[in-house]
Structure formats: C-alpha cells, structure tokens
Amino acid sequence: MKIAILDDYQDVVKKLDCFALLNDHDVTVFTDTLIDEVALAERLFDFDALVLIRERTHITDSLLSRLPNLKLISQTGKVSNHIDVSVCEKHGVKVLEGRGSPVAPSELCWSLIMAASRNLPDYVEQFKAGEWQQSGSLDLGRTLSGLTIGIWGFGKIGQRIAKYASAFDMKVMVWGSESSRDNAVSMGFTAAETKQAFFQKADIVSLHLRLNDVTRGCVKRSDLDVMKADALLVNTSRAELIEEGALYAAMASNPTKRAAIDVYETEPANLANEPLLGLPNVLCSPHIGYVERNSYELYFSVAFENILQEVETHP
Numbered sequence: 001m002k003i004a005i006l007d008d009y010q011d012v013v014k015k016l017d018c019f020a021l022l023n024d025h026d027v028t029v030f031t032d033t034l035i036d037e038v039a040l041a042e043r044l045f046d047f048d049a050l051v052l053i054r055e056r057t058h059i060t061d062s063l064l065s066r067l068p069n070l071k072l073i074s075q076t077g078k079v080s081n082h083i084d085v086s087v088c089e090k091h092g093v094k095v096l097e098g099r100g101s102p103v104a105p106s107e108l109c110w111s112l113i114m115a116a117s118r119n120l121p122d123y124v125e126q127f128k129a130g131e132w133q134q135s136g137s138l139d140l141g142r143t144l145s146g147l148t149i150g151i152w153g154f155g156k157i158g159q160r161i162a163k164y165a166s167a168f169d170m171k172v173m174v175w176g177s178e179s180s181r182d183n184a185v186s187m188g189f190t191a192a193e194t195k196q197a198f199f200q201k202a203d204i205v206s207l208h209l210r211l212n213d214v215t216r217g218c219v220k221r222s223d224l225d226v227m228k229a230d231a232l233l234v235n236t237s238r239a240e241l242i243e244e245g246a247l248y249a250a251m252a253s254n255p256t257k258r259a260a261i262d263v264y265e266t267e268p269a270n271l272a273n274e275p276l277l278g279l280p281n282v283l284c285s286p287h288i289g290y291v292e293r294n295s296y297e298l299y300f301s302v303a304f305e306n307i308l309q310e311v312e313t314h315p
C-alpha cells in the first residue's frame with residue numbers, strides 16, 4: 001500500500017519502534033501542514049491510505065472528491081469532528097478509529113496546575129534573566145493541599161485528575177452528567193449541586209469533557225465571572241468548550257484570576273491569532289497533552305495495526 005502519514009509536526013514517527021510495522025509498505029511522512037485543499041489533494045493523489053495525527057487535517061467532501069485512489073483513513077486516537085464519516089462512506093473510504101491513553105494528558109494537566117499554582121514559569125524566566133527570588137514582583141503562589149478542585153467531565157482523564165488531586169490532599173468536586181456525578185459520589189468524591197455552585201466553590205476548575213454539539217460553548221462568561229477572585233481555570237480538553245472569546249474577556253478584566261490552557265480555538269496558535277498568549281495571568285502550552293513517547297507509540301502502533309488488520313481481512 002502507498003501510505004501517507006500527515007502532520008507529524010515533531011518529526012517523531014520514524015523514530016518510534018512501531019514504525020517498523022509498516023516495513024512492507026510504501027510510506028511517506030509529511031511533517032508540514034497543508035491547509036490549502038487543492039495542494040493537499042495533489043500531494044495525496046496517489047496514496048491508498050492516510051494516517052492522521054489527531055485532528056489537524058479536515059476530511060471533507062471536496063477533498064475526497066479529489067482523491068479517487070484513497071481507500072482508508074487510519075486515525076490516531078478517537079475520530080472527532082475533523083472527519084466527516086458519512087462523506088467518507090459516500091466516497092467508499094473506510095475510517096479506522098485508534099486509541100489513546102489518559103496518562104500523558106492527565107500528567108500534562110497536573111503539570112500545568114502545579115506550575116501555575118507556584119508561578120514556576122515566571123520564576124524560572126526571571127532567574128534565567130539574572131534575577132534571584134524576585135517574589136516582590138511575582139505573586140507568591142500557593143500550595144494545593146486543602147484546596148477544592150472542580151472537575152467537569154468525569155471520563156478517563158477527569159477520573160485520573162481526581163485521583164492525583166486526592167494524593168495532594170485536595171477536595172474533589174465533580175460537575176457534569178448525572179451519571180458522572182453519581183459515579184463521582186460512588187468513588188467518595190463530592191458532586192456539585194448546580195453549575196453555579198461548582199464555579200463559585202472551586203479554587204481550581206479543570207475541564208475534561210469531550211467536545212460535541214451539546215458541550216460546545218457550555219462554559220459561559222457568567223460562569224467564569226462567579227469563580228473566586230484567585231481561582232485557576234484549566235483547559236486541556238478543547239477551547240470550544242468555552243464560549244468564544246469568554247476566557248480572554250474574563251482573564252483580561254480579572255488579573256487575579258488565572259488560566260492554564262493547552263488547547264486553542266485556532267491551532268496552530270500564535271500571537272497573531274491567539275490573544276490569550278499575551279496575558280500574564282494565562283499559562284499556555286502548545287497542545288502537548290498527548291506529546292510524550294509512550295503516548296505516541298500507542299497512538300501510532302494502534303493506527304498501524306488497524307491498517308494491517310484491514311489489509312489482511314480485505315486484501
């Protein structure tokens with residue numbers, strides 16, 4: 001098979017052990033992004049299969065109309081809104097869904113919580129610039145013990161964050177669907193009674209919902225406004241869970257509130273398209289929750305095995 005691996009920004013896939021799984025195939029890895037659909041279609045014209053990393057390439061009707069040779073798309077991790085599955089069916093392109101692990105994204109989320117709580121990036125930056133212990137100009141930070149973390153979305157990552165919080169002697173309060181809240185209570189955590197109480201009581205709010213038509217924009221500006229004056233909002237899930245522009249407006253007008261985020265409305269994000277990057281009270285990482293060796297091995301090995309299995313069952 002002629003297989004294209006797309007959007008390997010970090011040029012990582014060839015260094016992974018699982019790359020050898022595709023030894024019998026003709027594989028090309030593209031490390032840049034082609035947004036222009038006509039150029040992308042020209043690039044991909046000869047390929048039988050695509051491996052997509054996350055959701056950077058959008059698979060649309062017009063793209064597939066230009067790719068008559070394409071038979072398979074193998075997604076690393078879950079298939080989300082970037083692939084129109086019904087359009088793929090129409091064009092006879094089979095979509096194979098992969099699998100991820102909650103460990104790397106949960107640890108990144110916890111790193112952001114700890115770094116933001118102790119102002120670590122600012123202290124490191126000042127120290128490297130020659131300043132020793134300039135706490136006078138920096139907020140002193142705070143310990144996590146005794147604080148309440150509010151977790152909205154109690155799936156694989158949300159549950160792991162609750163576990164980490166318990167190890168730090170934090171109180172865990174969960175908001176979300178009734179089953180999420182019941183599940184949290186059965187595990188010994190607290191469920192918030194209302195969304196407003198959730199945002200009012202938490203010292204740290206961390207979002208762990210999947211993005212879908214129901215959850216899009218579920219966090220409103222009014223929710224951010226009722227958070228405590230020194231609260232921290234963490235979003236490692238999807239930017240679109242928060243009403244468009246609301247996070248920037250809330251953080252810009254409340255400099256004592258803080259946010260730590262890994263996901264953006266426009267990705268790749270930069271200073272020109274992401275105003276949050278310019279705010280001193282917002283800690284920003286460049287969507288790296290899944291960026292870690294074991295995580296990449298799992299994402300790619302499952303995506304490759306799915307292709308091999310498909311070739312074996314439908315040669």
Ligand SMILES: NC(=O)C1=CN([C@@H]2O[C@H](COP(=O)(O)OP(=O)(O)OC[C@H]3O[C@@H](n4cnc5c(N)ncnc54)[C@H](O)[C@@H]3O)[C@@H](O)[C@H]2O)C=CC1
Binds near residue numbers: 102176177210214289
């Ligand atoms: N920053 C990064 O690199 C990464 C981000 N993620 C993101 O983290 C988030 C959580 O991932 P997982 O825990 O693996 O997902 P999961 O599928 O295990 O859990 C998702 C949660 O969202 C809730 N949910 C979904 N639709 C809902 C609705 N309509 N109403 C209320 N609740 C709803 C589910 O009940 C569940 O509690 C996702 O948005 C995922 O895309 C995941 C991996 C890496």
Ligand SMILES: O=C(O)C(=O)COP(=O)(O)O
Binds near residue numbers: 076100290
């Ligand atoms: O990489 C991301 O941002 C993801 O959302 C991955 O999620 P998944 O592991 O595919 O469920």
